[in-house]
Amino acid sequence: MTSQPEPTIFALASAPGRAGVAVVRISGTGAGRVLDFMAAPRPEPRRAVGRAIRHPEGGTVLDRGVVLWFPSPKSFTGEDVVELHLHGGRAVVQAVLAALTVLPGLRLAEPGEFARRAFEAGKLDLAEVEGLADLIDAETEGQRRQALAQATGALSGLYEGWRASVIDALAYVEAGLDFSDEADIGEKTFAEARSIIGVLVPAVNHHLDDGHRGEILREGFRVALTGPPNAGKSSLLNALARRDAAIVSAEAGTTRDVIEVRLDLKGLPVIVSDTAGFREAAGDIEREGMRRSLAVAQAADLVLWLTDATGPRTTMPAELAAVADRTLLVLNKVDLLSGGSAPVLPDDMVPLSVKSGEGVADLVERLQVIASERIGHPGETVLTQVRHRRLVELARDSLVAFLQGASDDVELRAEDLRRAADALGRITGRVDVEDVLDQIFGRFCIGK
Ligand SMILES: Nc1nc2c(ncn2[C@@H]2O[C@H](COP(=O)(O)OP(=O)(O)OP(=O)(O)O)[C@@H](O)[C@H]2O)c(=O)[nH]1
Ligand SMILES: [K+]
Numbered sequence: 531m532t533s534q535p536e537p538t539i540f541a542l543a544s545a546p547g548r549a550g551v552a553v554v555r556i557s558g559t560g561a562g563r564v565l566d567f568m569a570a571p572r573p574e575p576r577r578a579v580g581r582a583i584r585h586p587e588g589g590t591v592l593d594r595g596v597v598l599w600f601p602s603p604k605s606f607t608g609e610d611v612v613e614l615h616l617h618g619g620r621a622v623v624q625a626v627l628a629a630l631t632v633l634p635g636l637r638l639a640e641p642g643e644f645a646r647r648a649f650e651a652g653k654l655d656l657a658e659v660e661g662l663a664d665l666i667d668a669e670t671e672g673q674r675r676q677a678l679a680q681a682t683g684a685l686s687g688l689y690e691g692w693r694a695s696v697i698d699a700l701a702y703v704e705a706g707l708d709f710s711d712e713a714d715i716g717e718k719t720f721a722e723a724r725s726i727i728g729v730l731v732p733a734v735n736h737h738l739d740d741g742h743r744g745e746i747l748r749e750g751f752r753v754a755l756t757g758p759p760n761a762g763k764s765s766l767l768n769a770l771a772r773r774d775a776a777i778v779s780a781e782a783g784t785t786r787d788v789i790e791v792r793l794d795l796k797g798l799p800v801i802v803s804d805t806a807g808f809r810e811a812a813g814d815i816e817r818e819g820m821r822r823s824l825a826v827a828q829a830a831d832l833v834l835w836l837t838d839a840t841g842p843r844t845t846m847p848a849e850l851a852a853v854a855d856r857t858l859l860v861l862n863k864v865d866l867l868s869g870g871s872a873p874v875l876p877d878d879m880v881p882l883s884v885k886s887g888e889g890v891a892d893l894v895e896r897l898q899v900i901a902s903e904r905i906g907h908p909g910e911t912v913l914t915q916v917r918h919r920r921l922v923e924l925a926r927d928s929l930v931a932f933l934q935g936a937s938d939d940v941e942l943r944a945e946d947l948r949r950a951a952d953a954l955g956r957i958t959g960r961v962d963v964e965d966v967l968d969q970i971f972g973r974f975c976i977g978k
């Protein structure tokens with residue numbers, strides 16, 4: 531925090547475009563003056579009141595709306611905050627934003643600047659800010675639940691609790707240092723520290739060993755559609771998306787670029803990618819398409835290998851051997867099988883006809899089950915992003931180094947613990963995080 535007053539910032543806080551209501555938020559020491567000049571008199575704190583919103587020069591009425599006054603420190607940013615709830619027309623919002631620029635000391639906010647001020651005022655820690663960004667981005671019920679838990683401190687509580695234990699242990703080790711001429715006391719305090727860390731390490735390992743559940747929920751469960759040309763991959767993508775997202779044609783080698791659609795399967799975000807078919811005789815462009823297919827398959831959480839029921843049973847190419855353990859075999863075009871008798875399929879092969887629709891609902895059901903098995907137990911506090919995972923791993927490694935290190939080098943062991951506490955503190959922003967702030971707050975759009 532700086533001692534000099536920061537400029538007062540303002541922005542449209544609601545989504546741009548036509549809407550019933552638009553909210554303009556103003557934060558900083560000049561917020562109260564906005565009310566005085568544009569919507570006087572100031573209402574009681576946190577009470578919604580109707581007011582004419584006027585231009586500060588000349589007093590023309592720009593709109594009639596509702597205003598809210600949140601004096602510091604009881605506001606989102608901790609500063610004086612004003613909210614103007616306007617009629618959500620583009621011209622109304624433009625007129626009010628233009629009027630605000632007339633007032634001295636006010637400027638348009640940068641992306642994430644409101645959240646950054648909230649962080650700097652200690653209203654939100656860094657993990658909570660990241661949770662808030664995720665909450666704004668959440669598209670499915672599962673993502674909403676996870677982001678809300680993080681935004682309201684569930685992860686921060688866990689990591690701060692661990693950090694407190696590490697600092698306890700560090701205090702014991704440092705106490706031993708103070709009595710370094712009394713070996714007896716040193717040994718006892720060191721043993722105390724060891725027992726604290728000995729309990730912590732398995733908990734940290736358990737947290738790390740989560741199959742990336744939280745990260746998959748946050749980013750989406752990735753499904754790759756692969757198979758030989760003309761198996762019906764693009765047709766299946768369109769059926770899943772319920773729209774014509776990809777070009778379908780009887781010509782082999784139609785799809786070259788990767789096409790993604792996002793599905794919401796009972797609250798779980800699933801990203802399905804359609805890819806180029808695999809075959810030997812392919813031209814340059816198609817080969818580039820196949821290279822992309824391979825990359826998508828390797829990055830996927832689940833690979834579907836689709837084949838044509840009437841064609842030869844094409845097996846997966848050797849390049850896909852690495853993903854065989856997360857592949858679901860799908861047999862498409864069963865509508866073309868004559869005789870009406872169901873084909874005899876290997877146990878784990880899913881029969882389907884995109885054309886008749888037969889089996890599509892069953893496939894969706896299976897995708898949902900597989901995704902929910904991978905994402906699992908909602909409600910548990912899980913790692914949600916790589917930044918946290920790296921720091922938790924760093925903390926774990928330092929704690930293991932502490933447990934395995936020689937106890938007679940107390941200085942080094944204290945350093946192990948300091949490193950672990952530091953890594954955990956960086957997750958919530960308790961210690962030295964300048965380097966990541968721009969990146970984190972830059973994820974927000976203006977007005978957040
Ligand atoms: N009879 C029948 N035809 C289908 C079915 N699914 C797809 N097709 C047809 O099969 C042809 C190929 O379909 P696509 O979806 O373009 O196949 P693809 O696997 O994406 O092909 P590439 O992009 O070339 O690799 C089209 O003529 C589709 O109409 C099905 O279930 N039954
Ligand atoms: K095709």
Ligand SMILES: [Mg+2]
Nearest residue numbers: 763764784785
């Ligand atoms: Mg295709």
